[in-house]
Amino acid sequence: MIKSQKSKKIPLYIKILIGMFAGILCGLIFIWFNLDFSLIRDWVEPFGNIFMRLLKLIAVPLVFVSLILGVGGLSDVSSLSKLGFRAIGLYVSTTILAILVGITLVLSIKPGSVVDESTKAHLSATYSEALGEHQVNAGVVEEQSPLHFLVDMVPENFINAAGDNSQMLQVICFALLIGVAVLMIGRDSKKPFMDFMTSFNSIILKVIDIIMKFAPIGVFALMCSMIVNNAGDASLFSALGLYAFTVIIGLMLLIVVIYPLLVKLFTNVPLPKFFKSIWPVQLLGFSTSSSAATLPLTLKQSEQALGISKKTANFVLPVGVTINMGGTSLYQAVAAIFIAQVFGVELSFVQILTIIATTTISSIGTPGVPGGSVVILLMVLSSAGIPAEGLALILGIDRPLDMLRTVANVTGDVTVAAIVDKNINSGELDSSKEELDEE
Numbered sequence: 538m539i540k541s542q543k544s545k546k547i548p549l550y551i552k553i554l555i556g557m558f559a560g561i562l563c564g565l566i567f568i569w570f571n572l573d574f575s576l577i578r579d580w581v582e583p584f585g586n587i588f589m590r591l592l593k594l595i596a597v598p599l600v601f602v603s604l605i606l607g608v609g610g611l612s613d614v615s616s617l618s619k620l621g622f623r624a625i626g627l628y629v630s631t632t633i634l635a636i637l638v639g640i641t642l643v644l645s646i647k648p649g650s651v652v653d654e655s656t657k658a659h660l661s662a663t664y665s666e667a668l669g670e671h672q673v674n675a676g677v678v679e680e681q682s683p684l685h686f687l688v689d690m691v692p693e694n695f696i697n698a699a700g701d702n703s704q705m706l707q708v709i710c711f712a713l714l715i716g717v718a719v720l721m722i723g724r725d726s727k728k729p730f731m732d733f734m735t736s737f738n739s740i741i742l743k744v745i746d747i748i749m750k751f752a753p754i755g756v757f758a759l760m761c762s763m764i765v766n767n768a769g770d771a772s773l774f775s776a777l778g779l780y781a782f783t784v785i786i787g788l789m790l791l792i793v794v795i796y797p798l799l800v801k802l803f804t805n806v807p808l809p810k811f812f813k814s815i816w817p818v819q820l821l822g823f824s825t826s827s828s829a830a831t832l833p834l835t836l837k838q839s840e841q842a843l844g845i846s847k848k849t850a851n852f853v854l855p856v857g858v859t860i861n862m863g864g865t866s867l868y869q870a871v872a873a874i875f876i877a878q879v880f881g882v883e884l885s886f887v888q889i890l891t892i893i894a895t896t897t898i899s900s901i902g903t904p905g906v907p908g909g910s911v912v913i914l915l916m917v918l919s920s921a922g923i924p925a926e927g928l929a930l931i932l933g934i935d936r937p938l939d940m941l942r943t944v945a946n947v948t949g950d951v952t953v954a955a956i957v958d959k960n961i962n963s964g965e966l967d968s969s970k971e972e973l974d975e976e
Contacts, residue, residue: 553753560760560764561760577761589926589928592928596913600709624856624857631799638790638791690707692711719731756929781938784867787868791867792819803956806955811843818835826940832858835854864945868938870917873914874889877927892921
């Protein structure tokens with residue numbers, strides 16, 4: 538009884554790390570003692586495949602429901618005033634900026650290039666069928682009109698789009714259309730539908746919870762089979778360390794350089810006051826890995842410590858929890874390109890644009906809970922034609938990076954709220970002055 542109570546207290550990320558290291562050790566033991574690799578492929582690898590299927594299974598409903606709630610829950614169309622458009626515009630702009638920072642870093646550092654050519658060749662051979670399909674698709678895309686991606690975003694059949702993870706942009710497009718329609722039908726008419734979607738969203742998040750409980754076993758199986766299949770190639774671990782370094786550098790740039798610079802340029806808040814005010818929020822975000830869990834404290838610190846008006850904070854910050862995921866988007870862009878580098882997939886300009894577009898749009902559908910971004914990353918990989926199996930490489934170290942991603946996310950939320958508040962207040966002051974002058 539005591540043992541079971543203690544095991545429940547072990548955090549999930551610790552269990553995932555244990556699973557990862559146990560999988561590595563198990564694979565190395567099979568290599569060192571020249572044991573029969575078929576035992577791993579027949580009896581261990583299937584559990585890793587099951588875990589991957591579960592993640593893919595939940596991706597479409599998660600994105601679909603989250604987007605509808607994110608857009609439909611904002612307000613009615615008439616009340617989406619300058620405050621709403623400015624906040625959303627800033628959130629999208631800072632998200633794109635974060636993605637560009639991540640892409641620049643990963644293309645410059647090239648963490649995946651550390652992997653030996655023989656390992657890349659082996660990985661390409663292992664997933665040759667999937668890679669072949671992606672290469673054919675990439676070739677077709679290059680011959681099409683520059684605006685054909687807009688056509689591809691609009692689904693002919695939602696059921697078909699929902700049944701194919703590579704068509705996630707079509708699911709996103711339909712979800713956005715539904716969200717806008719929900720806004721237009723009025724508060725009373727949309728309430729039953731939004732109540733249903735809220736309940737459905739809670740169920741989906743609970744399903745993710747259940748799936749993530751299986752994560753230690755899934756990661757163990759994935760890592761063990763990957764070690765055996767690649768005969769313990771040390772270059773993979775060097776690449777993984779360099780990948781983590783790249784993500785950390787990108788997130789730290791957001792937290793201590795880019796967001797503070799925006800505060801300095803577009804608000805009257807002194808930087809020492811800004812950092813002092815949001816430090817408790819960052820600490821709570823780091824410990825919980827959930828921007829949603831930090832929202833009450835974020836609201837309190839923004840209003841009481843930073844002096845952001847209640848009207849601005851109450852609108853901008855909850856919206857930010859839903860659609861502002863700068864740190865998460867940076868991570869997804871870095872992870873996608875890193876996995877492509879490891880597998881030896883040469884990304885075209887169109888594919889990189891797809892990564893930018895997909896990560897930007899999907900940030901609206903990333904739930905502010907631990908592990909939510911892992912599911913969304915699967916969608917980014919599929920949309921860009923990158924083998925989703927590469928997710929096994931980064932799952933083991935995802936938790937500490939997730940903690941830092943949350944710090945970046947909540948810092949971005951408060952930054953945008955401060956900028957919008959300054960802009961709105963100055964606008965109101967200017968308009969009141971004009972009225973006085975006219976009188």
